[in-house]
Amino acid sequence: MELFEAMETRVNVKVYDKRDVPEELIAQILHAGTLAASAGDIQPWEFIVVKDKKTKIDISVACLRQRHVEEAPLLIVVCANLEKVALKFGDRGKNLYAIQDTGASIQNMLLAAHDLGLGASWVHAFEEEGIKRILKIPDKLRPVGVLAIGFPLPYEKYYKTEVIPFENISWSEEYGKELEWFYKETWKNRFGIKKSIYQTVKEIQVPEIKKEENKEIQQTQESKVEKKQPFSEKIFNWIKKLSGRKT
Ligand SMILES: Cc1cc2nc3c(=O)[nH]c(=O)nc-3n(C[C@H](O)[C@H](O)[C@H](O)COP(=O)(O)O)c2cc1C
Known part of the structure; x- marks a missing residue:
């Protein structure tokens, strides 16, 4: 998918089918999240991948009981490492840059999910302390978004909201x-x-x-332009490397 097509057709998807999201796709989404711009190249994002049913129910309760959070096969909780940013940029870094950086990272992940044929919803109406408690997130990190992700139901119709010209x-x-x-x-x-x-x-x-x-x-x-290795091949090799496999 071309970038502009992806931006123009991405929508907030809140109904998913039951299929699990394959790990190779999860890796690609996380990778996209790390490609965003960040103030001073601090890259303050950290991600928690949640697939466990009970944890998803707890998180959905902290998200003001939003049903799609519980129903999504996959949640990615995006956190900003405030400590890292504050070291270089003090309060402005903590209150502004860290939030902007992680916002850019989230947008990358939404577009990547869409490009991979998945649907995603950026959820930020949540009780932060609840999310921190459930996921054992330390105080130096602030949860900035819960991404609910899954394959969209094929018969569900999604429309782009009216964009302000x-x-x-x-x-x-x-x-x-x-x-x-x-x-x-x-x-x-x-x-x-x-x-x-x-x-x-x-x-x-x-x-x-x-x-x-x-x-x-x-x-x-x-x-x-030199011949580039296809992206999916790169990710596959990278996963192989992580798991220590030789073949
Ligand atoms: C910071 C932020 C918080 C959001 N919180 C929620 C939320 O709690 N629940 C939800 O269903 N959608 C949430 N959304 C998604 C917006 O409602 C959605 O992006 C908006 O209506 C535009 O629609 P589109 O994403 O289809 O273009 C949030 C989006 C952003 C950027």
Whole structure:
């Protein structure tokens, strides 16, 4: 799935089928969580993977009894290591950066889950002390999100919530000044036919380079890209390495 397609189609999925989430997929989601940006590259995220039925029930109670938390085959509880961030950035790090960093990590994981064919819900309405007690989380860590994850039920219909158009909330040069360039006729027409913004931007950029030049550039770029090992193969090898297997 392309990144823009993933962003545009990801939704809050709260009904799952009973299938367990394979460990290879769990590893990929966790890996995605570690790829986020973080202030000072501290990477303050830590994850607790929960599959045990009884623990999930306890967590759902701490999440104000949200049913889908209990029913999801997999929960990933994301924590921010406040101590790590505070060492470098003091209170601002603890109160702001740690939360931003882990938020970015969670968004990565939601997109990864979606890309892998799973559905996920970011739950943050919970009693923090309850979550800490259930999972034996030390005081230096703050739980910042419970991700409920599973394969979405195929017959369930999910709709993207109405997104506030960016032109309503983006300003040019100073607060409150409209993005004049956006309202030029060409843009308006293109958006009128409801194409994805990504497609629109790509189409607008292409005519600037002549077709032949474009082909050449593409060929040079392709020759520069070394053949990469497929991602799933990398993860598989990595799991093998962790488990100490030689073959
Ligand atoms: C910080 C945060 C807390 C959230 N808490 C909950 C929650 O407790 N329960 C829930 O069902 N969804 C929760 N959500 C999901 C939002 O309701 C959902 O993302 C929003 O309605 C937009 O829908 P979408 O994710 O389908 O685009 C939370 C999302 C965020 C970012």
